[in-house]
Structures are given as structure tokens and as C-alpha cells.
Amino acid sequence: MKRFHLLLSLTILVLIAMTGIANAQEIAPTDAPEIGEAFDDAVAEAGGLSKRIIQTFVLVTVLSLAPGIAMMVTCLPFMLIVLSILRQGVGLQQAPPNMLIVSVAIFLTYFVMEPVFKEAWVAGVEPLLNGTLSEEVAFKEIMQPFRLFMDARVDPGAVDILRDARPIETAQPVDGSTPLSLLVPAFVLSEIQRAFEIGFIVLLPFLVIDLLVASILMAMGMMMVPPAIVSLPFKVSFFVLTNGWVAVSGALVRGYS
Known part of the structure; x- marks a missing residue:
């Protein structure tokens, strides 16, 4: 008896499901435009959602590259x-530690x-x-102050060397400025070269004490x-008496004024 009730219940459920599917497939001709409009709205909404997903992905990528960008354009x-x-x-x-130096x-x-x-x-x-600005125009406006700084x-000479080493010739910008693909690595190499030159000057007093x-x-x-x-206490005392950290930091900052 229980099996009979179970089979009856399953049969009723199958019939209800088939009836719902049949009713869903019977679309009146007058409902076709409404269905089309709903489909267009769904496509437009999906396109907007895809655009937001791409923007979010780009934003996350830029944030993950922020330390590298800071190293390259500053x-x-x-x-x-x-x-x-x-x-x-x-x-x-180890004094001061690496974290403090950074x-x-x-x-x-x-x-x-x-x-x-700020600019x-x-x-x-x-x-x-x-x-008020699109992403492309805003990127150019954001990079303009950094471009002037670089x-x-x-x-x-670094720009010329990198331009000669480029295997593929690309078109120059309309305004005649250096492309970022050349300007950024040339700027980084120039900063490294200048840092080692200043570092050599900084090392000279300590080299004299060691000798x-x-x-x-x-x-x-x-x-x-x-x-x-033996020379370590003398170098530390010399550095403290000359207020070395403040003097060197002030000289580094004034070099960009």
C-alpha cells in the first residue's frame, strides 16, 4: 500500500512538471516583443557586469604592481x-635594520x-x-607630472642606448616626447648610476679612517x-659628531630641488 501511494505521488509530480514545461513553451505571438526586450536588457546588464569585472581586475592588478611602479617612476x-x-x-x-632603511x-x-x-x-x-575624464585621458594626465619629473x-645617453637597443621600431608620439617604454627604464638606470656616484663620495671619509x-x-x-x-668605533663617532643621517638626507633631498 505504501508503494502504491509513493508511485502515485511521483506520477502526480511528473505530470505537474510536464504541464509547467508545456505552458512555458506555449508563448503567444503578442508576447514575443516583450521577451525580446527582456533579452536585450539582460544582455546589456551582462555587458555592464563584464565591464565592471574587467575594471575590478585591472584595479587589483595595478594595486599589486604599486610597489614596482613606485620604484620605477619616483x-x-x-x-x-x-x-x-x-x-x-x-x-x-644590521643597524639600522633593513625595514628602517626602507x-x-x-x-x-x-x-x-x-x-x-598633488599635481x-x-x-x-x-x-x-x-x-569628467575617461580612463585613457586620465592616465595621460596622471602621468604628465611624473613624465616631467623623469x-x-x-x-x-641612457635614452639613446635603449632606443638603439630596441629591436622593433615604433612610431614616435605626436608631441615628440619620449615614450614611457623608453623613459621609465632610462630614468631608473640613471637614478641607479647617480646613486652609486653619490655612494662613492659618501664612502670616502670612512675609507680614509680605515686606512x-x-x-x-x-x-x-x-x-x-x-x-x-678597531676602526668601527671611530667611524661611528665621526658619523655621530657630523650628524650624518640628517646631513646626508638633507643633501639627497636638496638634490631634487
């Missing part, structure tokens, strides 16, 4: 390399680049958020004493 590489060479010259391997370099970079950031925000980011610091200490130890017959251990 003075952060210059600051970081000079401060690292300065710590190496003093002879302290933090100081980042804030010095912000101090130098603040006018550029890029006013010219491109704010109009983009307000909807043009003022880039080595023309003096090594000569004195050799004259005293202390051949087995490492000169680096």
Missing part, C-alpha cells in the same frame, strides 16, 4: 641605494615627490573619480688585529 631607488651604501660604509651590517627612504621619497603627487591627483585622479632627471687605522696597527706590530673592529 626617486625611491636613489634614496634606498644611497642609504644602504651609507650603512655599509659605517660598517654596521621606511626612511619611502618618507624621503614622499617628501620629494609630494608636489608631483597628478588634481589633473587626473580627481576628474576620473568625478566622471625628463628633468634622466640621462639622455689610517690599518696603518697605525701595522706600525704598532698588531698584525693579527682586524682593522675593521
